Amino acid sequence: MLKIEALSDGRNTSLILTGELTDESVAELEQQWRKNRPAGHVQVDVCDVKRIDQSGKALLARMFCEGVGLVVGSHTHS
Numbered sequence: 001m002l003k004i005e006a007l008s009d010g011r012n013t014s015l016i017l018t019g020e021l022t023d024e025s026v027a028e029l030e031q032q033w034r035k036n037r038p039a040g041h042v043q044v045d046v047c048d049v050k051r052i053d054q055s056g057k058a059l060l061a062r063m064f065c066e067g068v069g070l071v072v073g074s075h076t077h078s
Contacts, residue, residue: 001025002049004032011040014071018048021056029056033063043069 002025003018013036021029029044036042044063046052052060064070 002028004029006032006036008036013040013042014045015042016045016048020051020053021046021049021060022051022053023055026055026059030059033068041067041069043071045071047071047073 001019002021005016005018007014007016015029015032015036017029019025033042033044042063044060046060060070
C-alpha cells in the first residue's frame with residue numbers, strides 16, 4: 001500500500017510517499033504527478049518507501065527524465 005501526501009506552495013509540489021511503490025500503486029502516483037505538473041516543479045520524496053518494484057522504478061526513471069526531482073535517503077524523526 002502507498003500513501004501519497006501532496007504539499008504545494010502554488011509553484012512547487014512535493015509528493016511525499018510512504019509505504020510500497022508497486023505495480024498496484026504506480027497509476028496513482030502517475031495521476032498525482034500529472035495533476036501537479038502544470039503548477040511548476042515537482043519533487044518526489046521516497047525516503048519512507050519500504051519497497052519499489054520494477055514498475056515503480058520505471059515510473060520514477062521516467063519522471064526523473066521529465067524533470068522531477070527525487071529526494072532519497074532517510075528522515076530523522078524527532
